[in-house]
Amino acid sequence: MVCSGKSVCEGSIKTPARRPLDWKNPGFRDEGMLFHELERVFDICYGCRRCLNLCNAFPTLVELVDESTTMELNGVAKQDYWKVVDNCYLCELCYATKCPYIPPHERNVDFPQLMLRAKAFNYSKRGAGFRDRLLASPDRIGRLATIPMVGRMINAAGNSHTLRSVLHLHPDAVLPVYRRDTLRKRRRDLVSSPFVTKSGDAGVVLFSTCYGNFNEPDLGEDLCAIFEHNATPVALAEKEHCCGMPKLELGDLDAVEKAKEANIPALAGWVDKGWSIVAPLPTCVLMFKQWLPLMFPDDPLVRKVRAAVFDPFEYLVLRKREGRLKTDFKHPLGVVSYHLPCHLRVQNAGMDTSDILSLIPGTHVEVIANCTGHDGSYAVKSEHYNKSMELARPVVDRVRQVIPDHYSSDCPMAGRQIEHGLANGSRVEHPLALLRKAYGI
Ligand code: SF4
Ligand code: SF4
Structure with missing residues (x-):
């Protein structure tokens, strides 16, 4: 079919052009305008159904329509639209891998941005419950957990059935363990403000991330060992704040702006001195590469950081292209089942x-x-726990079939999910841990 401009084309042959998030416009949080857009896009998605197997948002939408009295979207109560929104965790796969109607297509569907708009509306109207605010504050909990005794209490509270029941945390869910010996404490020798190392060369500044700092500090240590083995200086910024992604998922966009103001000027200062930025969590890199630029398209410092931030293996691939990656590996790994996280796919x-x-x-x-x-x-x-385990099942089953020597994911939380699904006593190993093991360092 030739696209005449009058009829709707099936797909777009034009280069995708993502629109900035117009979140400061009063219309962004206008209830009538929001529901008008939800209705328009839900109707398209109900007819399209390409994304049905990606997450539980689309099956929820289809179920709502199919069970309505009219079997059309107009039979679904507006209140039930929130069930769809609640099942979206902004992984971005629908936008990045499936949707033929993304801008500049005339249908103009950007499902994750619309879900974020709905979450922002909901947050501005109703705020968030205690549990959701808690889950969106990993940096606060992490800092508290470094206080002697408090960390033990936090970890014990996470294992308490009563508390889980009060907070509506699933009894079988794996909660992150908070560590007192954080990465930034372990490697305080890397905290540097004059942008120089002993060698005087620029290298990478490690944005340790909340999870990498407070929950799995080994991740950052492995990263440092690998980069140092490859003669790349590593430094830690003097201070670091949460990248803002948990607040984004909550719809608290003002808090995202505060996080941006806390992190971006300091990181841009490193970039000015020739340093690159790496972070061991794909989600946090995505925040700097994508969501902040969408929210602050005119901020030159956000653009500067965006151009200089890398996932660790993305950076290592660039070094390899320049012939500067050591390949003096000492130990074979055998078969590795490697899970590619959504937040890397969409980058x-x-x-x-x-x-x-x-x-x-x-x-x-x-x-x-x-x-x-x-x-x-x-x-x-x-x-959501049961649905999340259902979504993980194909990954878990695949690892089970392969019977690998190691299984791994760049996203440590996805890795824990696979480990939890396998439930056979085996342990996930991050790709950085595997690479370090192969180098024998
Ligand atoms: S962004 Fe991810 S979770 Fe949200 S609707 Fe799209 S595929 Fe589902
Ligand atoms: S997001 Fe796009 S591809 Fe997915 S169901 Fe909606 S219209 Fe179809």
Whole structure:
């Protein structure tokens, strides 16, 4: 079919052009305008159905329509639209991998942005409950947990059935353990303000991330060991705040702006001195690469950081292209089941980890690209836990079939989800841990 401009084309042959998030416009949080747009897009999605297997948002929409009295969207109570919104955790896969109607297509569907708009409306009208505010504050909990005794109490509280029941956290969900020996404490030797290392060269400034700092500090230590082995100086910024992603998912966009103001000027200062930025969590990199630029398209510092931030393996691939990646591997890894997280897929940095691990002699990497349905908070909520485990099942089953020597994911939370699904006593190993192991360092 030729697109005349009058009829609706099936797909777009034009380059995708994502629209900035117009979140400061009063219309963004206008209830009537929001519901008009939800109705328009839900109607398109109900007819299209390409995304049915991605998450539980689309099956929820289809079920609502099919069970309505009219079997059309007009039979669905507006109040029930929130059930769809609640099941979206902004993984972005629908936008990045499936949708033929993204801008500049005349249908102009950007499902994740619309879900974010709905979440922002909801947050501005009703705020958020205690549990959701708690889950969106990993940095606060992390800082508290570094106080002697408090950390033990926080971890014990996470294991208390009573507390989980009160907070509506699923009894079987895996909650992150908070550590007192954080990455920034372990590697305080890297905290640097004059932008120089002993060698005087610029290198990478490690944005440790809340999870990497407070929950799994080994991640950052592995990263430092690998980069230092490759003669790349690593530094830690003097201060670091949460990237803002948990607040974004809550719809608290003002808090995202505060996080941006706390992080971006300091990171841009490093970029000015020739440093790049790496972070061990794809989600936090995505925040700097995508969501902040969409929210603050005219901020030159946001643009500067966006151009200089990398996932660790993305950076290592660039070094390899320049002939500066050491390949003095000492230990083969055998078969590695590698899960490619959604937040890497949507950055188009997809195969970098697999490409680097495949350089190790005696290593075969099996890539699994399905979503594990974790999202940091979706998987621990009582109302979503079962669905999240269902979403993870194809990944878990694939790992079970392959019987690998190691299984791995760049997203440590997705990795824990796979480990939880396998429930066989095996342990997930992050790709950075595997690479370090292969180097024998
Ligand atoms: S962004 Fe992810 S979770 Fe949200 S609707 Fe799209 S695929 Fe589902
Ligand atoms: S987001 Fe796009 S591809 Fe997915 S169901 Fe809606 S219209 Fe179809």
